[in-house]
Amino acid sequence: QQQVKQSPQSLIVQKGGISIINCAYENTAFDYFPWYQQFPGKGPALLIAIRPDVSEKKEGRFTISFNKSAKQFSLHIMDSQPGDSATYFCAASKDSGGSNYKLTFGKGTLLTVNP
Amino acid sequence: DTGVSQDPRHKITKRGQNVTFRCDPISEHNRLYWYRQTLGQGPEFLTYFQNEAQLEKSRLLSDRFSAERPKGSFSTLEIQRTEQGDSAMYLCASSDPDRVYNEQFFGPGTRLTVL
Numbered sequence: 001q002q003q004v005k006q007s008p009q010s011l012i013v014q015k016g017g018i019s020i021i022n023c024a025y026e027n028t029a030f031d032y033f034p035w036y037q038q039f040p041g042k043g044p045a046l047l048i049a050i051r052p053d054v055s056e057k058k059e060g061r062f063t064i065s066f067n068k069s070a071k072q073f074s075l076h077i078m079d080s081q082p083g084d085s086a087t088y089f090c091a092a093s094k095d096s097g098g099s100n101y102k103l104t105f106g107k108g109t110l111l112t113v114n115p
Numbered sequence: 116d117t118g119v120s121q122d123p124r125h126k127i128t129k130r131g132q133n134v135t136f137r138c139d140p141i142s143e144h145n146r147l148y149w150y151r152q153t154l155g156q157g158p159e160f161l162t163y164f165q166n167e168a169q170l171e172k173s174r175l176l177s178d179r180f181s182a183e184r185p186k187g188s189f190s191t192l193e194i195q196r197t198e199q200g201d202s203a204m205y206l207c208a209s210s211d212p213d214r215v216y217n218e219q220f221f222g223p224g225t226r227l228t229v230l
Contacts, residue, residue: 006157032216043119043206043221044158051216089157093217101146101210101217102171105157 003027006090006106014114019077021109023090026071032095034103035064035075038087047088048075051095080113087111117141119222121207127228128197135193136225140209147190148219149182151175152204158221164190165212197229 005024013019025033034049050057050064050073057064063076077084087110091103120139128134140147145166150158161180162172166187176182179197184190194201204226208219 004157034216034218036221041223041226043121043223046218046220049216049218091157095217101219102148102160102163102173103150103158103219104160108155108157 003104004090004092004106006109008109009107010110010112012112012114013080015080015082017080017113019080019084019111019113020074021088021090021111022072022074023092023106024070024072025092025104027092027094027104028071029094030092030104032093033064033066033073034091035062036089036091036105038089038108044089077111080111082113082115085111085113119207119209119220121205121222121225123225124223125226125228127230129230130199131196133193133195134197134227135191136205136207136227138190138192138207138222140189140207141211141220144209144211144220145187146210146212146217146219147184148208148210149190149192150206150208150221152206152224153202158206161192194227197227199229202227202229 035047036044038044061078066073087108090106122137147164149161152158164184179195204224206224208221210219
């Protein structure tokens with residue numbers, strides 16, 4: 001059972017454009033939703049994260065939009081740059097109530113930003 | 116560098132051999148996680164430690180796998196009688212329970228190739 005579904009699998013945008021990656025989750029107990037960026041041969045790096053008590057969080061060019069009723073969240077990268085070319089993973093975990101905090105990841109989106 | 120470190124970065128072994136990986140978490144992070152990532156997939160949870168206590172193990176962690184965190188600092192992951200299906204990137208992450216979010220910070224990973 002895939003608990004976090006991510007789309008698209010790959011995405012090509014032009015420099016300066018907006019990149020949008022979507023995720024949907026099934027487990028309503030999830031209460032922490034981070035996004036990670038991963039370059040080839042490296043470990044995932046935390047980009048931005050959100051809790052379901054807010055609908056949007058912005059950090060620089062990165063914005064998470066969260067829709068609790070639809071059980072969906074998305075990452076928007078504004079003014080995309082070639083250096084943003086990487087694989088992006090959404091994830092979810094249950095962060096409260098004595099949980100083990102394990103992250104459940106989506107399958108990833110390979111983003112290519114053309115110059 | 117005060118990030119999560121892992122050693123070795125790459126390991127090539129023959130089927131049937133035993134291998135051991137080490138993870139050094141960020142100082143004072145008492146939560147430590149192991150994940151496995153295969154090509155084209157997101158990381159999958161393997162096991163979780165709070166201090167020296169191993170609190171959860173995934174069903175992915177067969178009897179050939181064992182993890183320890185003897186003094187609540189570094190951790191080791193051992194795979195006995197390796198199989199070709201064990202080839203993957205093994206990622207370690209740590210987190211600080213005093214933070215508002217349980218942000219997990221990943222190391223660079225150990226790439227295992229089983230011939």
